[in-house]
Amino acid sequence: MKKLIYLSITLSIFLFTSIVVNVQRNSYDLSKLQLKLNFSGTEKAFAAASDWGFVRGSANWARGNSNIIDSLLGSLKTSGVFDFVSRLGNDASQTFLNQPSSNGLTYNYRLKVNSTFTLSATAYTGTKTYKHRFEMFRVGDTSSQPALQMYFSDVNGTGTSGVLLYYNLTRLDPNSAQFKGADAVIVESYVSGNSGTLSQTYTWANGPKTSLWPSDNGRVILNEVIGGKQLCFRSVVRLNTKLFIDADPTNGPAIAALCGGTNVNIYYNLAYMQKFDSPFQTTAKFGLTNTATPGITTICNTPGKGYGIFREAGFVADGLTAAQVNTQYSDYPSPDTTAVSPNVDGAFLRTGTDNGTSGGYDDTSKTFIDGLSTNANLNFKATDPKP
Secondary structure (H helix, E strand, C coil), rough: CCCCCCCCCCCCCCCCCCCCCCCCCCCCCCCCCCCCCCCCCCCCCEEEEEEECCCHHHHHHHHHHHHHHHHHHHHHHCHHHHHHCCCCCCEEEEEEEEEECCCCCCEEEEEEECCCCEECCEEEEEEEECCEEEEEECCCCCCCCCEEEEEECCCCCCCCCCCEEECHHHHHCCCCCHHHHCCCCCCCEEEECCCCCCCEEEEEEECCCCCCCCCCCEEEEEEEEECCEEEEEEEEEEEEEEHHHHHHCCHHHHHHHCCCCCCCCEEEEEEEECCCCCCEEEEEEEEECCCCCCCCCCCCCCCCCEEEEEEEEEEEEEEEEEHHHHHHHHCCCCCCCCCCCCCCCHHHHHCCCCCCCCCCCCCCHHHHHHHHHHHHHHHHCCCCCCC
């Protein structure tokens, strides 16, 4: 997907990065085999209480995150690494030391195959079992935990259990200014399904709540719908009203008061439908609230923005009614349930709820988002001693 233009606004929510992974193809000769992971630069995605959030940038971010898994699986396969280690038998493990990357840092990689990993996660209820594990450890990092950990059962795709990924951005690249103060942030990514029906969930907690990274907890859910022709995006991100005051000492206190006062947690809810084909027409709806009630389209009890529409060039219009979108912009994804399904209203009404999943991939309730700070499942899983 092309890089998308999106709005620059007053109060920003920083939402992570896209990591492009490339592994050089080589022989089974371990003395020659080098797994070079090439990390791209970070990309910000912005949001504000008084404007449209990361509607355009978030699509680029989310699809970039999904490419981590695709690239890792593809690289392990095409490099011959996965085939080589698999030939070593059950519970086989191989470590590749001092592997360079394009960011100037060095990593140790470890692949363990044909084993049994039964794991819980925030993205599903109960447990799932995986056969293989790939890990990255940054050389010189004093932490005993990896920088990245991926569990999978099929190198060719998501398989029956999906693919579960964890990464810590500061361990991956401690030199990045974008990750400053975010040492405790661990991102969980989970992908399941097949092309056209893929579901992806990204969950994080314990952001530093600074001007660079105002969000502490959040979740993004993506689903391919209408036979893979559209992307359904939903997210809930937790902020704090003190950020308004820090960003704008003159007007910030009044804005914070609308949202309940100083140091009050507030929740930015966003849902949109986007066509995959250029010019990527998008219909969106958002709201900002300090309550647990989903489906709120106001901005801290003040009038909201109605429906917003976007395309490849960026913002087109907002303040629209469903009837206006259906008639004046009929080539855009459907906004409401009076038209076709799936639609933006249906997605937005599911945002901020648990949808009966109670901790599963579709849970974006206030209770769930608040609980991420201490959720034991949002963490790296037990591993062998650090190489």
